[in-house]
Amino acid sequence: xxxxxxxxxxxxxxxxxxxxxxxxxxxxxxxxxxxxxxxxxxxxxxxxxxxxxxxxxxxxxxxxxxxxxxxxxxxxxxxxxxxxxxxxxxxxxxxxxxxxxxxxxxxxxxxxxxxxxxxxxxxxxxxxxxxxxxxxxxxxxxxxxxxxxxxxxxxxxxxxxxxxxxxxxxxxxxxxxxxxxxxxxxxxxxxxxxxxxxxxxxxxxxxxxxxxxxxxxxxxxxxxxxxxxxxxxxxxxxxxxxxxxxxxxxxxxxxxxxxxxxxxxxxxxxxxxxxxxxxxxxxxxxxxxxxxxxxxxxxxxxxxxxxxxxxxxxxxxxxxxxxxxxxxxxxxxxxxxxxxxxxxxxxxxxxxxxxxxxxxxxxxxxxxxxxxxxxxxxxxxxxxxxxxxxxxxxxxxxxxxxxxxxxxxxxxxxxxxxxxxxxxxxxxxxxxxxxxxxxxxxxxxxxxxxxxxxxxxxxxxxxxxxxxxxxxxxxxxxxxxxxxxxxxxxxxxxxxxxxxxxxxxxxxxxxxxxxxxxxxxxxxxxxxxxxxxxxxxxxxxxxxxxxxxxxxxxxxxxxxxxxxxxxxxxxxxxxx
Amino acid sequence: xxxxxxxxxxxxxxxxxxxxxxxxxxxxxxxxxxxxxxxxxxxxxxxxxxxxxxxxxxxxxxxxxxxxxxxxxxxxxxxxxxxxxxxxxxxxxxxxxxxxxxxxxxxxxxxxxxxxxxxxxxxxxxxxxxxxxxxxxxxxxxxxxxxxxxxxxxxxxxxxxxxxxxxxxxxxxxxxxxxxxxxxxxxxxxxxxxxxxxxxxxxxxxxxxxxxxxxxxxxxxxxxxxxxxxxxxxxxxxxxxxxxxxxxxxxxxxxxxxxxxxxxxxxxxxxxxxxxxxxxxxxxxxxxxxxxxxxxxxxxxxxxxxxxx
Numbered sequence: 001x002x003x004x005x006x007x008x009x010x011x012x013x014x015x016x017x018x019x020x021x022x023x024x025x026x027x028x029x030x031x032x033x034x035x036x037x038x039x040x041x042x043x044x045x046x047x048x049x050x051x052x053x054x055x056x057x058x059x060x061x062x063x064x065x066x067x068x069x070x071x072x073x074x075x076x077x078x079x080x081x082x083x084x085x086x087x088x089x090x091x092x093x094x095x096x097x098x099x100x101x102x103x104x105x106x107x108x109x110x111x112x113x114x115x116x117x118x119x120x121x122x123x124x125x126x127x128x129x130x131x132x133x134x135x136x137x138x139x140x141x142x143x144x145x146x147x148x149x150x151x152x153x154x155x156x157x158x159x160x161x162x163x164x165x166x167x168x169x170x171x172x173x174x175x176x177x178x179x180x181x182x183x184x185x186x187x188x189x190x191x192x193x194x195x196x197x198x199x200x201x202x203x204x205x206x207x208x209x210x211x212x213x214x215x216x217x218x219x220x221x222x223x224x225x226x227x228x229x230x231x232x233x234x235x236x237x238x239x240x241x242x243x244x245x246x247x248x249x250x251x252x253x254x255x256x257x258x259x260x261x262x263x264x265x266x267x268x269x270x271x272x273x274x275x276x277x278x279x280x281x282x283x284x285x286x287x288x289x290x291x292x293x294x295x296x297x298x299x300x301x302x303x304x305x306x307x308x309x310x311x312x313x314x315x316x317x318x319x320x321x322x323x324x325x326x327x328x329x330x331x332x333x334x335x336x337x338x339x340x341x342x343x344x345x346x347x348x349x350x351x352x353x354x355x356x357x358x359x360x361x362x363x364x365x366x367x368x369x370x371x372x373x374x375x376x377x378x379x380x381x382x383x384x385x386x387x388x389x390x391x392x393x394x395x396x397x398x399x400x401x402x403x404x405x406x407x408x409x410x411x412x413x414x415x416x417x418x419x420x421x422x423x424x425x426x427x428x429x430x431x432x433x434x435x436x437x438x439x440x441x442x443x444x445x446x447x448x449x450x451x452x453x454x455x456x457x458x459x460x461x462x463x464x465x466x467x468x469x470x471x472x473x474x475x476x477x478x479x480x481x482x483x484x485x486x487x488x489x490x491x492x493x494x495x496x497x498x499x500x501x502x503x504x505x506x507x508x509x510x511x512x513x514x515x516x517x518x519x520x521x522x523x524x525x526x527x528x529x530x531x532x533x534x535x536x537x538x539x540x541x542x543x544x545x546x547x548x549x550x551x552x553x554x555x556x557x558x559x560x561x562x563x564x565x566x567x568x569x570x571x572x573x574x575x576x
Numbered sequence: 577x578x579x580x581x582x583x584x585x586x587x588x589x590x591x592x593x594x595x596x597x598x599x600x601x602x603x604x605x606x607x608x609x610x611x612x613x614x615x616x617x618x619x620x621x622x623x624x625x626x627x628x629x630x631x632x633x634x635x636x637x638x639x640x641x642x643x644x645x646x647x648x649x650x651x652x653x654x655x656x657x658x659x660x661x662x663x664x665x666x667x668x669x670x671x672x673x674x675x676x677x678x679x680x681x682x683x684x685x686x687x688x689x690x691x692x693x694x695x696x697x698x699x700x701x702x703x704x705x706x707x708x709x710x711x712x713x714x715x716x717x718x719x720x721x722x723x724x725x726x727x728x729x730x731x732x733x734x735x736x737x738x739x740x741x742x743x744x745x746x747x748x749x750x751x752x753x754x755x756x757x758x759x760x761x762x763x764x765x766x767x768x769x770x771x772x773x774x775x776x777x778x779x780x781x782x783x784x785x786x787x788x789x790x791x792x793x794x795x796x797x798x799x800x801x802x803x804x805x806x807x808x809x810x811x812x813x814x815x816x817x818x819x820x821x822x823x824x825x826x827x828x829x830x831x832x833x834x835x836x837x838x839x840x841x842x843x844x845x846x847x848x849x850x851x852x853x854x855x856x857x858x859x860x861x862x863x864x865x866x867x868x869x870x871x872x873x874x875x876x877x878x879x880x881x882x883x884x885x
Contacts, residue, residue: 259828277826279637279650284829345630349651353633419720422824425810426651444810448720 057248058574060551062564063261063270067229067254071212073192074145074152079299082190083274083564084232084252089192089217092120092139093185095473097298097558097567099367101185104242105139105193105218106173115180115512116163120173126241128195129222136167141196143175151208158187180510182517186474193218220245220570229254246573247551252564265290265545272546272554274564278352281543289549294354296365297542298562302478303423303468304361305341305431305535307334310460310495316488321461324495327404327411328463332391334532338377339384340438346430347538350423354543358536360525361482362475365539365560368518369475371525377532384438395439402439412441416455417466419446424466427537431466457490465493475521479505482528496533549575593860600856606849614663621657625813629653637832647834649818650825658818659838665814666796666846669730673795676734678741678788685745686780690753690772700746707739712801719807726809733798741787745780752779782861786854793850800843815839 068081073089076082093101103109106120126134146152147159163176181187195216202210215223220243221234232252236245253270255261262280264270266287276284284290308324315322327333343357356364357376364370392405401410415431417424425446432442442464447455455461471478484502486492504524511517528534542561546554553572554563562568594600613620622645631652638648646655688699718732752758753776761771802808803816804823818839821827827835 259826262829277829279826279832280829282637283831348633349631349636352636419806425806425821426825428810429651445723445725446806446810451720 058246059249059251060247060272060569060572061270062250062252062272062274063255063264064252064274064564065255065258065261068232071215071223071226072208072210073194073212074149074155075208077153080252082299084234085192085217086219087221087234087250087566087569088215088219088223089194090126090134090219091190091192092188094566095186095189097555097560097562097565099365099473099559101189105134116177118175118177118184120175122171122173123241124171126218128216128218129237130195130216132195132197134193134195134218136171136173138196139173139193140165140167141200142194143191145194145199145207146191149207151205155191158191161187180512182508182510182512182514183474183476186472186476189473220566221250224249243570245570246553247569250569262545265547268547268550270547271550272544272563274544276543276545278354278543281352281354284545289547290545291548292543292545293554293556293561293563294541294543295556295561296363296559297540298365298560298565300363300365300471300473301468301540302361302363302471303358303466303537303540305537306456306465306467306493307337307533307535308460308462308464308493308495309334309533310487311497314484314487314495314497315460316458318488319458320488321459322495323461325411325413325463326409327393328413330391331532332387333393333411334535335377336384336387336391336438337435337440338532338535339379339387340381340434340440341431341535341537342379342434343376343537344379345434346427349430350426351538351540354541355538356541358538360529361478361534361536362521362525363471363539366471366473366475366478367559369521371522371529373522374526374529381434381437388438393439400436400439401441410441411439412443413463415442415444415464415466416447416452416462418449418452420449421446421466427466453490457493458488460495467493476509479508479521479524482524482533494533496528496531498527498531501527551575590860594856597856597859599852600859603849603852603854603856606845607853610663610667610846610849613660614667617660617664621654621660623654623657625653625658625661637827637830637835639832640834646838647832649832649835650821650827655818655834655838658813659815659842662813662815662818662839663842663846665726665812666799666816666843669726669733669799669814670792670796670846670850672730673733673737673799674788674791676731677737677791677795678784679738680735681738681741681787682745682780682784684738684742686749686772686776688742689746689749690768690776696746699742703739703742706736707743711736711798715798715802716805716807719802726812729799729802729808733795733802737791737794737798741784741791744783744787748780748783749776752776786858786861789850789857790854793847793854796843796846796850815842 064080066078066080068076068084069078070076070081071084073085076085090104092103092105094104095101105122105126107123108121110119111117120136120139122136122139128134143159143162143165146155147162147165149156161177161179161181163178165176166174168174177184198216199207199210213226215226217223220237220240222237223232224235225231225233231254234250234252236248236250238244253264255264258275258277258280261270261273262276262284265273265284281292284292307328309329310320310322310324311329312322347353347355347357359374359376360371362370364372388402393402393411394405395402396407397403399410401412403410413435415428417428428442428444432444435442452465452467456465456467469478469481480486481491481493482496482498482501483492483505484497484499487495487497501524504520504527508517508520508524511520544561544563546563551572551574553568555565555568555571556563558567618624629652635648635652636650638644638652640647644654644656646659649655649658684699684703688696715732715736719729722728722732758771758775761775766774799808799814800816800819803814804820806820806824808814808817810817816839819836822832822835822839
């Protein structure tokens, strides 16, 4: 009894909270958010004072709903960590918003004729934030560190083709590759250069465990203060060798959820927010002094509707269950499902219109690699029905669900998605309705991401999964998930196998001529699209907003939308 | 059978007694409203939530209007219809889960209380263990590991919520077991099963009935919590799930209060109804609340027997 009453009160309290301020899901979350709100309101107060006197430092406040997981570039996973690395560290190249690369640490580059030896001429006079000089030695040290550290989860991939990395006496960095590769730029952008005089003293496991709170780098901002899940305070390096920021300080302030973030922007607690729910767009659009921007995100990602089409002979012998519905191995069925999928409807409901219809597995944010010449399968349920009728999938028992041509095995597809996705449940509902119109039944179920991985691949114990991939600026990885060789590794979630495609993949991986490589990659996308391996429902857009009465100069029309990128942070200046 | 006993045992007498509990009446009224809403959902609801609708961006989180009295949700669906249909899942889970709970709880309680000895020791220590394990985290883990269908949710909630009833029923069984008529029955040769069936059960039944109603509210609350955490069957529309969608899909930023307030009110309404009704019933049915240990024993004996009949 007591328990009941207690729970009731707890519930009332939570309900009240929800209505009042949109607090977090748990008690601890609430405390966090109120704490962070407190800190930020303090800083907001001080900014009002600043405005009156021009001697005070100019502080830009950025609000986001995340926080770096660690400041160690080797072990960081979250995007927020990389955002900080991008401004505090330098790497060999800078990825511009239009998708091109420019040299950062080096002022010029020589490539040997066979494409195996890259000689970077490191700029003179670069210093770390602690005053020590940055030389080719530091760069070589960093690259070798990334290559040798087995505890680093992602970075060793980028040094895969490095044979040796050395510095010579003339401040040059010489990279010798094992194979000539076409995409050295994208291999180097996430390899941030670390000071050897700090990291050189660490041995073995200590490297991955190093917290790196002081975070000495050479980038346009230097670390001043960091409290995980609260804020990151960075100070501008005015005499940076390339371009110093106009502003004196930037503070990245963590909020508990996106709703709180929107509220913080409304009240002027922050000057810019890096993310927001699409549902806030309508109400923010009418707000005074707030401008919304949306466009392709800086970090490309792709959402896909995955069909389990593993042929029995490709089923991984050790882990594979391969229980996928046999109909999905038939291109006609996948084609019919593609024709029965109204992408615009999904975009309207799930993304509130803030997305572009998806086409191929290489998203539009990959620029030149995106094959926009393909013609998508138009939404046409009559045609979809026709395709299934012609292929012999008929509803022989009249229950509204078609069966296999031999009358067995009704087309009832299990549809799963990761339970942490906010878009997938609504998308699943819509798909269930659309596919139901052509006599294909669905059983919807969200699964914990780990459980989903276990049913997905390489087990292939599913029919349809709604999931996605994050991508490098280079398409190499996304293309690799369709390879026959990736079926047993778990990277292939479709079990798709096509020798022609496999051969083209190897070809593009060593093609040094950019245009020839692009042609190959376009052809690969055409093949995958022709075979309807995935349905790509949409390319999501990044939606950000800033206050127009605080800072100007945001880069909003440079191809991609990333106001937290150095391209904006270096040039914004306060509104006078 | 004495006259005083009749006053609270016949249906009419029960009602007369129940009527005196104002809170109980309010609870009953609130409870009937929810039940009627759930039963006649297709007739009351202006829209069918399962229907495939074509929506545009303007339909999403649309404010209350003549067309949608309580606005629309993040998928452009009518909140009022969702709210009405949502009561069904909450009640189904509430009823079935509490029946499971009560069944397990009563069984454990009666067996432990009646047989005593080692059986009691084992059962009650097990109950204690279950009692200290926090329900919600355990439920979250079980639901995450199993497939989140409606019946799984019911089973998990039911299987975790029986401990309180087990303790209550056991203590009542212990008290009843000591009564003279049990001894008399035994002395004329009645077996254990007979005594449990005809003497113990009728005496603990009122308690079980009261407890069932109270456990329903717990089950509804648990179901809402699991749904809110996104762990329920996605096709089963419930109030908790409505909250989940509103919360994760930016109702707050869209200032769509209607998407949050309605399901919240629904949960509070149903839980409050069960709690008040349960307390009202308890005042009538639970012998300990009405009489005390100095009162005449016969009254209690009669009442229990009658209610069972």
